Amino acid sequence: MNTAAAEPVSHSLKGARRWVVKVGSSLVTDGGKGLDATAIATWSEQIAALIEGGAEVVMVSSGAIAEGVKRLGWRKRPTGIPELQAAAAVGQMGLVHMYESQLKERGLASAQILLTHADMADRERYLNARATLLTLLRMRVVPVVNENDTVVTDEIKVGDNDTLGALVANLIEADAYVILTDQPGLYTADPRKNPDAQFVHEAQAGRPELEAMAGGAGSSVGTGGMLTKILAARRAAGSGTSTVIAWGREPDVLPRLARGEAIGTHLYAATAKHAARKQWMANHLQLRGRITVDDGAVRQLVSGGKSLLPIGVTQVVGEFQRGDVIAVCAPGGQEIARGLVNYASAECRLIARKPSSQIAALLGHAQEPELIHRDNLTVVGGG
Numbered sequence: 568m569n570t571a572a573a574e575p576v577s578h579s580l581k582g583a584r585r586w587v588v589k590v591g592s593s594l595v596t597d598g599g600k601g602l603d604a605t606a607i608a609t610w611s612e613q614i615a616a617l618i619e620g621g622a623e624v625v626m627v628s629s630g631a632i633a634e635g636v637k638r639l640g641w642r643k644r645p646t647g648i649p650e651l652q653a654a655a656a657v658g659q660m661g662l663v664h665m666y667e668s669q670l671k672e673r674g675l676a677s678a679q680i681l682l683t684h685a686d687m688a689d690r691e692r693y694l695n696a697r698a699t700l701l702t703l704l705r706m707r708v709v710p711v712v713n714e715n716d717t718v719v720t721d722e723i724k725v726g727d728n729d730t731l732g733a734l735v736a737n738l739i740e741a742d743a744y745v746i747l748t749d750q751p752g753l754y755t756a757d758p759r760k761n762p763d764a765q766f767v768h769e770a771q772a773g774r775p776e777l778e779a780m781a782g783g784a785g786s787s788v789g790t791g792g793m794l795t796k797i798l799a800a801r802r803a804a805g806s807g808t809s810t811v812i813a814w815g816r817e818p819d820v821l822p823r824l825a826r827g828e829a830i831g832t833h834l835y836a837a838t839a840k841h842a843a844r845k846q847w848m849a850n851h852l853q854l855r856g857r858i859t860v861d862d863g864a865v866r867q868l869v870s871g872g873k874s875l876l877p878i879g880v881t882q883v884v885g886e887f888q889r890g891d892v893i894a895v896c897a898p899g900g901q902e903i904a905r906g907l908v909n910y911a912s913a914e915c916r917l918i919a920r921k922p923s924s925q926i927a928a929l930l931g932h933a934q935e936p937e938l939i940h941r942d943n944l945t946v947v948g949g950g
C-alpha cells in the first residue's frame with residue numbers, strides 16, 4: 568500500500584479502452600439540492616473526450632431517489648420502501664433526461680439501462696445484458712446505468728450502486744472502473760471524522776486492511792460510504808478491472824486518468840483480464856452439457872482463437888439453457904474448451920452442422936451467429 572506522496576505511484580489507467588464510470592448521489596444532485604446540470608455537462612464533456620480517443624464508456628449514475636425526493640416536494644428522504652421506489656421512479660426521469668441532453672450536445676447518443684443484482688446472477692439475463700451493452704458500445708452509444716429500483720427492495724436498503732458498477736465492469740470486462748465521489752479518494756480513516764487520516768495513493772484491490780479503513784457514508788444523500796467502494800474494487804478485480812476512486816469535481820479527471828496521471832486512489836487488479844475470465848469460468852460455473860465439434864472447429868478454437876459456429880457442431884449431449892456453461896469436445900472425446908452457450912440444447916440440436924445464416928429460419932429467431940462467442944470461451948489448457 569502506498570500512502571506517502573513521495574513514493575512513486577506505479578499503476579495507472581493509461582491504455583485503458585473500456586471504462587465504467589460511476590457517480591454517486593451527492594455529486595449528481597449537489598448534495599440533494601437537485602440535478603447538477605453543470606457537473607453532468609462536465610462529465611459528458613470528459614466522456615466525449617475519452618470516446619474521441621477510442622475508448623468505450625458506460626456511465627453508472629445514482630441520484631434517482633435524491634432527485635425524486637426533491638421533485639415530489641418531500642423535505643427528507645423517506646424510510647418506507649414503496650416511497651423510496653416511487654421517488655426513484657420519478658427521479659430517474661430527470662436523471663436520464665439530463666444525461667441524454669448533455670451527451671447529445673456533445674454529439675453522443677445515450678441509452679437507459681436499468682439492472683438488478685439478480686439480472687447478473689441469472690446466466691441468460693447476464694448474456695442478454697452483456698450483448699446489449701457491448702452492442703451499444705460498438706455503436707458509440709453511452710449506456711447510462713442505474714438499479715431498477717422499482718423491482719428490488721434489498722438493493723434500495725443498501726443502496727449500492729458501487730457494487731452495481733463493479734458487476735457491470737465484470738459483465739463487460741472493463742479495463743477501468745472509476746468511482747467518482749465527494750472525497751479525493753480513500754484515506755486511512757474517514758477524513759470527516761479523523762483529520763489525521765492519510766491519503767492512500769494506491770493498493771492492490773482486495774487487500775483486507777483496506778476494508779478496516781473504510782467507514783460509512785459521510786452525507787445524508789450518499790449511502791454506501793467507502794466500504795462499498797472498497798468491496799466493489801475487489802469485485803471488479805475479479806474480472807481483471809482496476810478501480811480508481813477520485814473526486815468527481817476534479818477538473819478533467821477522466822481524460823487525465825486516461826493519459827496516465829495519478830489522481831485519486833488506484834486499487835489495481837492483481838490478475839490480468841484474460842486470466843481472470845478463465846479463472847471465473849473454471850471456479851464459478853457448473854458444466855451443464857457437452858457438445859462435440861469437428862476437426863475444423865477444433866482448429867478454429869484452439870489455434871485460431873475464433874468463436875464456435877453451429878456449422879462445426881456434430882453432437883449435443885445433455886439438457887442446457889442459453890447462458891449455461893458447456894464443454895466443447897474434439898471428435899475423439901477430449902475436452903478442448905468450455906464456454907457460455909448462446910442457445911439451449913434443443914436449439915443446438917436443430918442448428919448443428921448448419922450455417923449461421925440459417926439460424927433465424929430454423930429457430931424463428933437468431934440471438935447471435937455464434938454458438939459460443941470467443942469472449943465467452945476458454946480453451947482448456949490454453950493461454
Ligand SMILES: Nc1ncnc2c1ncn2[C@@H]1O[C@H](COP(=O)(O)OP(=O)(O)O)[C@@H](O)[C@H]1O
Binds near residue numbers: 790
Ligand atoms: N476511509 C475513508 N476515506 C474517505 N472517505 C471515507 C472513508 N470512510 C468513510 N468515508 C466517507 O465516505 C463518503 C463517500 O461515500 P458516499 O457518501 O456513499 O458517496 P457516494 O454518493 O459518492 O457513493 C465520504 O464523504 C466520506 O465521509
Ligand SMILES: N[C@@H](CCC(=O)OP(=O)(O)O)C(=O)O
Binds near residue numbers: 629633728729
Ligand atoms: N438507485 C439509487 C442508487 C443509490 C446509491 O447507490 O447511491 P450512492 O451511494 O450515492 O451511489 C438511486 O439512483 O438513487
